[in-house]
Amino acid sequence: MQLNRKYTFHTKTTSLKDVEKEKETHSYLSKEEIKEKVHKYNLAVTDKLKMTLNSNGIYTGFIKVQMELCRPPQTSPNSGKLSPSSNGCMNTLHISSTNTVGEVIEALLKKFLVTESPAKFALYKRCHREDQVYACKLSDREHPLYLRLVAGPRTDTLSFVLREHEIGEWEAFSLPELQNFLRILDKEEDEQLQNLRGRYAAYRHKLEEALREVWKPD
Template identity: 85%
Template sequence: MLPFFLSRGFYRVYHQDVEKEKETHNYLSTEEIKEKVHNYNLTVTDKLKMTLNSNGIYTGFIKVQMELCRPLSVWTSRNEEKHAFINNGCMNTLHISSTNTVREVIEALLKKFLVSESPAKFALYKRCHKEDQVYTCKLSDREHPLYLRLVAGPKTETLSFVLRERETGEWEAFSLPELQNFLRILNKEEDEQLQNLKRRYATYRHKLEEALQGTWKLD
């Protein structure tokens, strides 16, 4: 399997910074929110419904896919730091409110995985499917993901969320020891993959040799 940062090239993904996009949100009135929450709950299929409170704040669920290219600094059970890869492609479900911002969602995800790094090193993206293409846009820290989920509806094909490292100056944000440690981890994983591959082919070779010997004995 190719590393994630190589396999990403197989997808036609278009990145556009939210500041450049100049997207504006027309926030809804209380009655419009009530209607949209009602319609959302009628169409949801995974039982992850939204709840509208009397103060106008609503709560619900969003799913965020992890797409990270490098090992992260995480806390161990002994309260020590180590570097580890977070399982790419895994989907995380968060219960949030309409007041929670993108920054708070990022902080919640990092806390869930015991990541000790600054939330400023990460960004939340929204992903939309349009015809045969995938459109991805970075969200600003002040946006509200549950509002976007409510407006788009429950279908992840219409809208989904992705957590990634920030692209601009990504590697410049790390110290030399951190980069050297990342390189050691990558080298170790490469060596492990190579050894697994050698063992796999050695097993195949052994079975083929046994099959050939059996054929010769029959002859």
């Protein structure tokens, strides 16, 4: 069955008015309001991934993040953690309401032993509204578990996606940060070239051995 659904992607987090309203709601939630929302959330949970509210008002719970990477990221040698088949899979993280988007990205990369800089990745929230799906990039200071709590446990209403930064988004970084990214890319390029040269050298050696065997005089 084919779904006629329109996808709209935004590099900003909706409108400024929506952002300020969301921040205001987050700032002025009392402990009683949080307690009520956590209670309603747990009643709606169907996969046993409930939230836990502590006496200090901080709550913990689970979020699911989908990997949508254009290319396999660089991982530690022999890690075996992130294969091409992992791209597109859903990963579950246990986090706190105090954890920021930046911390979630670092935790996710650490889970898969990714050695690339967390600054090269972004976390998006995917919102479903009527027949459209909006993917909005989150700022590093936002709190994913709060967004999960407010939206409820249904991932068809709100879900999280890890992606690389898109072209044009680099304007938000300072010159030293961009220069550091270039150094990282140069290093990765050198490593890839060395690996490629090594593979061709080994292949050339095997071909030369095979030729010597074919032309060996009787």
